[in-house]
Amino acid sequence: MSGYFREVYDGCKSLLVGLGITFRYMIQPVVTLQYPRQAVKMAPRYRGHIDLIPDAEAESGNKCIACGMCQRNCPSGCITLKSEKPEGAKKKVLTGYRLDFTKCSLCGLCVESCPTNALDFSKEYNLAGLQAENFVFDLLKRCEERRR
Amino acid sequence: MSVLAADPTYETFVLNMGPQHPATHGALRVKLVMDGEYIVEAEPVLGYIHRMHEKMGENRTYHQYLPNPSRLDYLSAMACTHGHVATVERAAGIAVPERAEYLRVITVELNRVSSHLLWLGAFVLDLGGFTPLLYAMDDREQILDLLERVTGSRLTYCYFRFGGLYNDVDDDFVDGARALVKRIRDKMPMYHNLITKNVILRQRLEGIGPISAEMCRKYGATGPVARGSGIPYDVRKHEPYSVYPEFDFDVPVYEQGDSMARYLVRMDEIEQSLRIVEQGLDKLPEGPVMAEKVPKIIKPPKGDYYCAVEAARGSFGIRLVSDGTNTPYRLKLRSPCFSNVSLFGEAARGLLLADAVALFGSLDLVIPDIDR
Numbered sequence A: 001m002s003g004y005f006r007e008v009y010d011g012c013k014s015l016l017v018g019l020g021i022t023f024r025y026m027i028q029p030v031v032t033l034q035y036p037r038q039a040v041k042m043a044p045r046y047r048g049h050i051d052l053i054p055d056a057e058a059e060s061g062n063k064c065i066a067c068g069m070c071q072r073n074c075p076s077g078c079i080t081l082k083s084e085k086p087e088g089a090k091k092k093v094l095t096g097y098r099l100d101f102t103k104c105s106l107c108g109l110c111v112e113s114c115p116t117n118a119l120d121f122s123k124e125y126n127l128a129g130l131q132a133e134n135f136v137f138d139l140l141k142r143c144e145e146r147r148r
Numbered sequence B: 001m002s003v004l005a006a007d008p009t010y011e012t013f014v015l016n017m018g019p020q021h022p023a024t025h026g027a028l029r030v031k032l033v034m035d036g037e038y039i040v041e042a043e044p045v046l047g048y049i050h051r052m053h054e055k056m057g058e059n060r061t062y063h064q065y066l067p068n069p070s071r072l073d074y075l076s077a078m079a080c081t082h083g084h085v086a087t088v089e090r091a092a093g094i095a096v097p098e099r100a101e102y103l104r105v106i107t108v109e110l111n112r113v114s115s116h117l118l119w120l121g122a123f124v125l126d127l128g129g130f131t132p133l134l135y136a137m138d139d140r141e142q143i144l145d146l147l148e149r150v151t152g153s154r155l156t157y158c159y160f161r162f163g164g165l166y167n168d169v170d171d172d173f174v175d176g177a178r179a180l181v182k183r184i185r186d187k188m189p190m191y192h193n194l195i196t197k198n199v200i201l202r203q204r205l206e207g208i209g210p211i212s213a214e215m216c217r218k219y220g221a222t223g224p225v226a227r228g229s230g231i232p233y234d235v236r237k238h239e240p241y242s243v244y245p246e247f248d249f250d251v252p253v254y255e256q257g258d259s260m261a262r263y264l265v266r267m268d269e270i271e272q273s274l275r276i277v278e279q280g281l282d283k284l285p286e287g288p289v290m291a292e293k294v295p296k297i298i299k300p301p302k303g304d305y306y307c308a309v310e311a312a313r314g315s316f317g318i319r320l321v322s323d324g325t326n327t328p329y330r331l332k333l334r335s336p337c338f339s340n341v342s343l344f345g346e347a348a349r350g351l352l353l354a355d356a357v358a359l360f361g362s363l364d365l366v367i368p369d370i371d372r
Ligand code: SF4
Pocket: A050, A073, A074, A075, A076, A077, A078, A079, A103, A104, A105, A106, A107, A108, A109, A110, A111
């Protein structure tokens, strides 16, 4: 019989202790953010999808030399480059940089393998869409827009 | 099928738990043959999210496989990547700078704490307690924020490279990690008061779902499941890798083998991991975080290599067979959850359905790790 009362006593006590803890949490400051009305600040190293870095000095507006390292190293094959060699020019010129973000695993191998550091990660995370095409980015165009 | 279930005069029915079930935390189906509320037979049906990670390993270069391991056990992604890079480093004979090894240990242990915190919240949620989940998530969030600051991502890190790390940490990380250790250590008594001492939780866990050491050996269970059954096996102690021998930590072991024992093992492990993080921060040497001469194209010599690490759920190992080319000939992933789920069928026999959920939660299964 005494074991029974002991159990009731222990049970009530543990419930009261629990209630006390939740009560203390209740009067503590709120830890959540009201997304999307409030935005989360992204860490400087946050890895969003990749982006070509605008470069004011280069004629093409970016540092890419169309070497194709990023395309070759990407494990998921998300990068499609287009380049051409204009008549008389010595170097290839990048004419299209297409990123298929639906397949990207954000590993960063493209960024690391770029010999001219032409790539970095964007800080964009508000990405939502109804079609797969919404996640295919033309990085060259984005770079142009960012330069302006 | 057991004798009972095969007997046509004996009335049983089949119940599907999953593939979409809140308590399985992923696409796992458990086929249950029930006798009223009691389980006669339980059979996990695997493969709903099989993604051919082993096959992918065979047709990608070593570097290109780097993002994959973190997709196995996404809750302790650091440990999985650690296993991968350690195996390839062993195969290709790449030496890793000391600072990088220390940072690996620190980040892996932080990741283990975050994994256990999530498990804690989800486990108690399975048993019907909603509030602890929110508190555990709050603490886990601090760890994720800290890791995001160094790695750039929150879950699938891809932070380790062959021969070192993706990038170095700064002083803010060190301070942040110290503050975090203090924060979580201060929170542990709260968790014990709120959860461990709670009478409802105790009654739902104590003596429920016993797993014997014998059963663990039979199915190859490792990690907290084995340690909750009295097997003091921990890869960090038994086959030390990285710089673990330089750390002073205990391996919590409980003899009871019930769900409560597995719960307590993980709670103690959080504290031990915090100890390791603290020591790592104290000892953190200066220096580079990347070995100087890492070949661009890795071609390990012909051979068979194996390296295991202690992930949050047990021993995670990678067997690598190299034929000397730039892609592995075979890449076998030994995932802890696969072995841990295998014993569920035997351990759940005769349990009440609600108790099977407790047993299931105490195994801490991550489904992508089972299916690979
Ligand atoms: S981050 Fe990785 S997956 Fe994404 S485009 Fe770059 S290399 Fe490809």
